[in-house]
Amino acid sequence: MSVDVSAELFTIPLEDSRYIVYAPLRRAAFVANAEVVNFLADIKAGGLDQSADPDGSLAEFLRRLEILDAGEEALPVTEFAGDPEPTTVTLFLTTACNLRCTYCYASAGDTPTKNMSIEVARRGIDFVASNAARKELTDFEILYHGGGEPTVNWRVMVDSFEYAREKAAELNLHVRGASASNGVLSDAQIDWIIANLHSVNISFDGLPSAHDKHRLTVLGQGSSHLVMHTIGRFDEANFPYGLRVTVTRDQIARLPDSVEFICANFQVEQIQVEPAYQLGRWTNAPSAETDEFINAYREAQQRAHSYGREITYSAARLGALTNHFCGVSQDSFALSPDGNVSACYESFSEDNPWAKVFFYGEPEKESGKYSFNLPVLNNLRGLAVQHREFCQGCFAKWTCAGDCYHKSLTISGEEEFQGSDRCHITRELTKDQILERIAAAGGLFWHEEGTTGCQPVE
Ligand code: SF4
Ligand code: SF4
Structure with missing residues (x-):
């Protein structure tokens, strides 16, 4: 049976060889051991290790979280073009x-x-x-x-x-x-x-x-x-x-x-x-x-x-x-x-x-x-997080969304952003929020169904 990973997934290390498996666009997360992380990595690489999930319950759990076989994720992306019409x-x-x-x-x-x-x-x-x-x-x-x-x-x-x-x-x-x-x-x-x-x-x-x-x-x-x-x-x-x-x-x-x-x-x-x-x-x-x-x-x-x-x-x-x-x-x-x-x-x-x-x-x-001045404006529009190279591998990218550009300019100048001490704070505090959501949902996993989609932030 073919199985697909249907979420952008991040693993966030915790202490004691445990990890948070986090699917931001599914608004889902759970705490896992290395075997589960490897199980997911194997599926992503194209193979399913059935010995790691003999009764299929792990795959079933991941399906419930829309991490497996749930189709394509909607990206929370809004883009702007032409002359602005602010209100x-x-x-x-x-x-x-x-x-x-x-x-x-x-x-x-x-x-x-x-x-x-x-x-x-x-x-x-x-x-x-x-x-x-x-x-x-x-x-x-x-x-x-x-x-x-x-x-x-x-x-x-x-x-x-x-x-x-x-x-x-x-x-x-x-x-x-x-x-x-x-x-x-x-x-x-x-x-x-x-x-x-x-x-x-x-x-x-x-x-x-x-x-x-x-x-x-x-x-x-x-x-x-x-x-x-x-x-x-x-x-x-x-x-x-x-x-x-x-x-x-x-x-x-x-x-x-x-x-x-x-x-x-x-x-x-x-x-x-x-x-x-x-x-x-x-x-x-x-x-x-x-x-x-x-x-x-x-x-x-x-x-x-x-x-x-x-x-x-x-x-x-x-x-x-x-x-x-x-x-x-x-x-x-x-x-x-x-x-x-x-x-x-x-x-x-x-x-x-x-x-x-x-x-x-x-x-x-x-x-x-x-x-x-549209070239200047379009440059600013291009700062949305999907265009920021350094942020692509970061688990906070769809919630932090690249942080304050003025701050990154004062740190990196006009060179490509290479992260900052704020990134460390952002990830640690976001990690806390994920763990709080898991705890509030009963301690095993967190999943808010039907919330995928764009919620632009002013
Ligand atoms: S924490 Fe840093 S790397 Fe992650 S999204 Fe924010 S600015 Fe980008
Ligand atoms: S967060 Fe404030 S200071 Fe930073 S880029 Fe946005 S408007 Fe400018």
Whole structure:
């Protein structure tokens, strides 16, 4: 009888000569010994060793997981072509900031300030609103982001959202708004955010002493009490928000306590934890992408679970099947303060080191629209994981999807990506998630039927 391996399979070594057999596109995994791994390798090589499975029960088990004889897998691939037609605009409102964080990737405060004008914001809003109307969608979206603290350009934030509302009413659409923020806000700003935006992502590092070590005001004082006031107000109002915890090398050991502090004091549901990015003011700082980080993350995750919460790390996301890590390879449309189009949140200004890679459009003088540089855009579209050589043999490829391209450029330059310390973190934390799924499904195997297919990630 002929038997076919019908899944892209990875074996992930564990301790004690055991392995996870993982079929990402079947959303299936189980823990196996070397005999089972060899059995699968033999089938793949064209032979079936019946002595390893005399009663056929192993083959039957593998069929149940769609690993054998289940036909071709659908790849979770979306591709983009032609001129982009975004229905979300990200506005980099300013390069100015009311804090001076030691690890700021944007070196905010050390560079000349650029503020977006209302005209630049309106043009972007007009463009995405008209795209949404033409596509017969129900809504379009505005995201306010950094390069600085967006709320520092408060007048343009408020006026642009008001303008978007008018535009939406005119076109019979809804507008949704969200922002990143350092959380240092006045009560009037908090009131406006609660009344108008859909959600906010706040940078907050957990224990006040950990936060205050690195997230300083312009006068060099800690900002944790100000941020906690904002978060507390969001909790009182049941306003949805996420927290981003940035971990520098010196704070790794405190991560579990920081996560516990957050869980014990705030209602937040989404807690994203990332090692600090060695860029901007943190370029020469020691890396936090270490085994110590992985261990601290694991302990922090256990503490979060004890509160019924979960922490996340951006590249380890078993819940997603995608060929895109972020919007960079899927026509993300972000406007710099000067009105030009970037695909990347770290490339917020034309004078950033990798601007030539990420800036792919500019306003058209006459039409009120944009002209796009398709070679630059197509290069970005080509970063989807199926085109990234180094990722092809990696078991995390359909969930990590190649990780942050900006980070890989700062590591490898324009040379072919050869992996990074983040890859090790990503694989270890993804492995944890697979084992958790197996445990939650009863301890023998994990299989989510009928989930093969594309779930693009923004
Ligand atoms: S090789 Fe690295 S970047 Fe590529 S998918 Fe794997 S973990 Fe992600
Ligand atoms: S490439 Fe990296 S920095 Fe740029 S938008 Fe994507 S995740 Fe963010």
